[in-house]
Amino acid sequence: MAEVVVYSSAWCPYCIRAKQLLSSKGVVFREIIVDGQPDVRAEMTRKAGRTSVPQIWIGATHVGGCDDLYALQRAGKLDVLLQS
Incomplete structure (x- = not known):
């Protein structure tokens, strides 16, 4: 299974929903909390080109x-990407 990395914030409802979906599929992911860590948020922004959380990578693919x-x-593509 591909490595999954989730940049998130503790109180973000979208982060919670994304992590719930991954957990429901049995995916073990590495969570990187950006709260109170401007350097970590800046790293995420540089890599993703976005400032919002969550930002999710599956393997080398930036999901968004x-x-x-x-x-x-919904498109039936998540499981395929997770298996890559």
């Missing part, structure tokens, strides 16, 4: 945020 993750699920 929560809505993007759910769109992959």
